[in-house]
Amino acid sequence: MAIGTNPLHPLFGVEILGIDVRRVDEATFADVVQAFDEHSVLLFRRQPISDEEQIAFSRRFGPLETTIRTIISEARTPREISSLANVDAEDRLIPHGDTRNLFNAGNQMWHSDSSFKRVPALASLLSAREVPPEGGETQFASMRVSYERLPEAMKRFLEGRVAVHSFAYSRGLVGDGLLPLDHAAQVPPIAQALVRANPAHGRKTFYVGSHACEILGMPTNDARTLLRELLELATRPEFVYTHRWQPGDLVMWDNRCVLHRGRPWDEDKYRRVMHRTTVAGDGPTAPDVPAVAVAPARETDIAWGRAQLASLWAAGDTVS
């Protein structure tokens, strides 16, 4: 491979050196794709790109998702951009505890982008426009690395199983009413393969995250215990890469095999403005299942979800 790389973590992730993402020739781009399939997380430093340039680079990997209009999406950004910002349209800090910040706080639970969509995301590209001087890191964990360490009997047990992912379920762990009913109707629960293989090299991964809440044919209790165990296995501290952002960083990750989460920062004090583009996957990972049922979150599910969001409640916030 012709491009230079530096490891980000012993198990996965590399920084790609010497590239301006606005000017990448075909041969170099093929190397970037190969690095993406191999290393799952790519960092490009010093990329002061506009939304249009970010969209143009991202499109080279495939068609982009457009944002579902929610309480936080803004008309002034292109539909291909998800704006994760604690500032409003008038450029003012959004007050602590505001629903818009709480909605984004769902990203502080380990997840894979758009796993709640019938065609889940292939890749996400997150561009740091403004970053706080402390906190606000993004963490990554490779489900593929953990899958490869599973006992063979567990791999056989997981093979061919289908999980259910639901955005309403995961946002419900953050707080009731964060997802208005008409938005929930846009994202009904869907089926996803529990084990996936990367077609480029065949390496398999399990596929879980905060949106995963059932496994077809398995009692809810057992399914949630197993899904949680897999997630906890993948996200053991020594398996996690923590990215400390510098303005101009562009980080790209493979949602097929990587979990990620944002870390808290002092939202009252510091601005954090990140723009994301999301490359759509090439098809569903499991056959459609009509009318998938999701059991309501139990006390233990809510406690587990909220433990991941402890910082939100440490300051005495309440979410109704």
Ligand SMILES: O=C(O)CCC(=O)C(=O)O
């Ligand atoms: O805010 C972060 O660091 C993570 C946001 C996130 O989950 C995403 O951009 O997909």
Ligand SMILES: [Fe+2]
């Ligand atoms: Fe995300």
